[in-house]
Amino acid sequence: MAFDQFIADRIRHTLKNKMISFQEKRMMGGLCFMVNDKMCFGLDTDKSNNAPRLMCRVGPINYEKALENNFASEMDFTGKPMKGYVFVSSEGFESEKDLDFWIQLCLDFNPLAKSSKRNK
Template sequence: MSTEREQLADRIRAVIGDDPNVSERKMFGGIAFMLNGNMLVGPHKDGTLMVRVGPELYDEALSRPGAKEMDFTGKPMKGFVHVHPDKIADDEALRTWIALATQFVGALPPK
């Protein structure tokens, strides 16, 4: 039986398609999807989506339904948000969040 994390990872793969600039890397106890070597999005074990939006899009991202600060260590990580699984239940919503992350991460220099 696949986990919520694996199901979300499969959905992310379907949205991203065969983009040669996207790769996967073990990170944060799971996997992260990287764009040109920079962290883009990642699924968590509970089905929550981790999204890197950067400082300029951070407040906008937090104002969206289901988004909250990412705080692995108890301290918020500015520029990263978690999105509740209910708010990415359909592929169009997931695609919107990946597009927002791509807006920031796509402008970063490749690693």
């Protein structure tokens, strides 16, 4: 399993408390949470230290502000940062308040996010 099941349960609990309809998909070596058929955020394991981390789709407007957080970094899988996405290390969402902050930031951007094109 490439993600922390306890943290995934915390995320599910938070989304259910907010009455957010969501789907889960295994992708990018982890677990993605889809809202309105769009990737909203995800959970995986940082291969450099085997610690869980969030993958947050915060959008272009909140991107620089999110990177000011000590626990956030550019999301980079290929050597090129993905603008509008950040990784958040586990220390950045230990408390429920911090986890809720990141989830809400992603949920706030979700209505503005474009859906990825699907092959039919």
